[in-house]
Amino acid sequence: MDKSNKIIYFGVILGVCFIIGALIFSMFFYKSRAQEDTMWVTGSVKQPVTSDIVKFSGSFMRNVPVDDLKLGYSQMKSDEESVKKFFSEAGFDSNSINISPVYMEAPFMYDPNAAKEYILRQQVEIQSKEVQKLTDVSKNIQKLVNEGVIFSMNSLQYYISNLPELRINLLADAVKDAKARAQKIAEGTNKKIGTIKTANMGVVQVLPVNSTEVSDYGTYDTSTIEKEVMITVTVLFTLE
Numbered sequence: 001m002d003k004s005n006k007i008i009y010f011g012v013i014l015g016v017c018f019i020i021g022a023l024i025f026s027m028f029f030y031k032s033r034a035q036e037d038t039m040w041v042t043g044s045v046k047q048p049v050t051s052d053i054v055k056f057s058g059s060f061m062r063n064v065p066v067d068d069l070k071l072g073y074s075q076m077k078s079d080e081e082s083v084k085k086f087f088s089e090a091g092f093d094s095n096s097i098n099i100s101p102v103y104m105e106a107p108f109m110y111d112p113n114a115a116k117e118y119i120l121r122q123q124v125e126i127q128s129k130e131v132q133k134l135t136d137v138s139k140n141i142q143k144l145v146n147e148g149v150i151f152s153m154n155s156l157q158y159y160i161s162n163l164p165e166l167r168i169n170l171l172a173d174a175v176k177d178a179k180a181r182a183q184k185i186a187e188g189t190n191k192k193i194g195t196i197k198t199a200n201m202g203v204v205q206v207l208p209v210n211s212t213e214v215s216d217y218g219t220y221d222t223s224t225i226e227k228e229v230m231i232t233v234t235v236l237f238t239l240e
Contacts, residue, residue, distance in 0.1 A: 043178025194238035
């Protein structure tokens with residue numbers, strides 16, 4: 001290959017490298033400008049809500065000697081009728097009172113010489129939309145105890161039935177909040193907010209009133225009737 005051809009090939013290679021370099025620089029410049037002309041902002045909104053579903057759960061039990069299981073089951077049957085009567089007289093339909101079959105377990109005996117016995121137990125569960133009514137009834141469980149029923153109640157659990165619809169409705173307000181924040185930030189840069197490029201909804205937080213105990217995975221407080229539902233959304237705006 002003579003000298004003139006080498007010069008031509010070198011020139012071609014140099015030109016190709018220049019074009020590739022220019023393309024790479026242009027892409028980098030475009031991406032950097034695109035990043036400069038957008039802004040991520042997080043918006044949030046809270047709304048107070050009142051629980052419209054309450055879940056009651058508890059159990060009643062008997063400790064019986066091994067040789068008195070027949071009597072123990074008879075006592076459990078009597079206790080079950082007392083429990084049903086208690087809630088029926090309080091105004092709850094029998095179909096809403098769910099009582100499990102009898103579960104039997106052998107407790108650990110610290111004294112190996114002690115008489116062996118069993119624990120008979122039944123679970124009670126009621127779910128109702130009459131939130132305040134069931135809440136008030138749960139405060140009178142002492143009446144069952146006075147009748148000889150060994151009853152133990154768990155904490156009431158309060159829920160929101162329309163949470164999916166509420167979440168969607170609050171999403172628009174969260175986006176408005178994000179836009180208002182973005183506009184305030186943009187004012188300091190002499191720019192204006194443009195269109196929304198993308199929006200990512202955060203987890204739902206169902207909190208006690210005035211609580212700040214949020215979680216990255218979302219929270220659902222069931223301990224209170226009055227709650228606050230919080231929605232967050234992260235929005236990418238263009239800048240003009």
